[in-house]
Amino acid sequence: MPYTLPSAADLLAWYDRHRRILPWRAGPGQARDPYRIWLSEVMLQQTTVAAVGPRYARFLARFPSVQALAAADWAEVAEEWAGLGYYARARNLHACAKAVAAAGDFPDDTVGLEALPGIGRYTASAVAAIAFDAPVVPVDGNVERVAARLAAIEDPLPGAKPRLTALAAGFMADPAARARPGDFAQALFDLGATICTPRNPACALCPWQDRCTARRAGIAAELPRKSPKAARPLRHGAHFLLTDARGRILLRRRPDNGLLGGMLEVPGTPWRTGPWPEAEALAHAPAEAPWRLLPGLARHGFTHFELEMVLYTAALPGRAVPEGEWQSADAARAALPSVMRRLLDLAAA
Template identity: 55%
Template sequence: MRDLNSNAAEMSGELLAWYDIHAREMPWRVSPAERATGIRPDPYKVWLSEVMLQQTTVAAVREYFLRFTSRWPTVLDLAAAEDADVMSEWAGLGYYARARNLLKCARTVADEREGVFPDSYDGLLKLPGIGPYTAAAISSIAFDQPETVLDGNVERVMSRLHDIHDPLPEVKPVLKERAAELTPARRPGDYAQAVMDLGATICTPRSPACGICPWRAPCAARVAGTAAELPKKTPKKPKPTRYGIVYLAESAAGTWLLERRPDKGLLGGMLGWPGSEWNEAPAPNPPFAADWQDLGGEVRHTFTHFHLILQVMTAELPEGFNPDPAQELIPRHGFRPASLPTVMRKAFDLYRGR
């Protein structure tokens, strides 16, 4: 097995050669062949894709990205967008604080930087919603800065390459050091994408394809036979379960009563069904007095820190109902279930399938 420290340049070159042939095609990516002709990535598209990809898969993000860039082709277009329109397009991607920070960041770049993203890690880190990983990814991919990008794929590759058995997340600093040692000064943007592609397509969580890996020879875990069990992770604490009630009300004419949630907190700024608090014993909180009927069944959804079980109550929305300031009456022709957050859409699906 080769000495990893003394062969860093050779190894990065091998990975780049592999990437030149096997790079994944993505709508936000400039291919290695295109970069070789002088085409450079659009920082706006790199930033948008990286924010969307946080805790979300490439497959899930692709269509969202295409819709966003079709509707808002530049950061200036996005900065001028209505909050409700952006939140509606974001529905289903989850982690809605990302969408709120997306708008804050776009407006900061538009107002304070005339639509131009900073090209350095430190400059990017000052923008709303951009943390260390995202700053490293943008500065590397968009501006070819030799920053170390460490996502889940890279963590897995590094833990196997060095046969590191200390568990995540505590071992992250060590994995970042190992990744930094291999980050080249030449083509760092392509290299960052290459090592992420390696983890996504070859060094996969289950059944890694070690036989066709460009780093097969220097991989310590392959030699030790431990690749499939890495990286180790500290066991997660069981998630608690919370309960809630949602109220679905439709008028005879097909108008729906929806409620916009507060800007802060889960699903912040999103339209959804009126409902109770989410806790161990929610108190009924119907939006108006009526003979509310239990729809039967339940809605189950999992957030980052807890499981949620919702009871669904239904009633007819009275004609002439006067909504509260946070509530909106959506006529049939303007109601788009796809614009609802996933948990709220599940409640509608239960209603529709009753």
């Protein structure tokens, strides 16, 4: 069945009636703040709208402008980002804020935005379109799904990405889309998030149903197809929960480079392919102490591997205080990344 370009005017009319109210989205007639838009896009990478909403508001209250974020210490940014995952984003966020503050403002096109730390093609397109009405179509998972169904693209992802990106870019051939690029981009996001959903798409409510090739063929719910995922390798670690007489927990900051760079952690071994025998693990303990191995495992999934961790606990002996940061259990939970919170959960079980 042939694919024909859908009407941008129809989508925008639907969006004007049904747009989602989101904390980072400017309402009709309101000025668009590139800082808020950029911040939301970084936070939303690999994270749901529901999870980001309250964290976005809290982050913005602490760092209300790009200048405030740029002037903050890394430890403050890391603390506020804890629990959001994909921690390289926080490093890049801080570096990008410094670059923008030094330049005086955000660039208003994709080329300038992509030159900033941590901003890739999608984020540059989203900020350029939404904040500055640049005539570009940012392509996220929602937009890929809409494009795949409109044109009935049956090639599986990720191989189909270039073709779907080209199809999405073609939407800008419609003058109505070029007249309102920011609204058009957000309309595509909302269409994918609320109507053209991964499962059970609400095709009867879609403003583009008459142009959807997959709907006419009866395969909309099957698209986009995805190639089978390779099994993720398993790594192992051993960590050490040391408490002092006040019940505080010893934390250490990870090296700036690498996974979870600059974040706080419960001290432990490197993560490797094989388990850690007790004698070998204890060589990495932060202090001489009567360490006790807790039953069970703490598990966490990263993008490229699965992690299983064992946990040893001990109380601080004598007066020798190991180097690190001592925090209460509540403060530690708030400051630690999700993977380290799994260890606190294991200790509390």
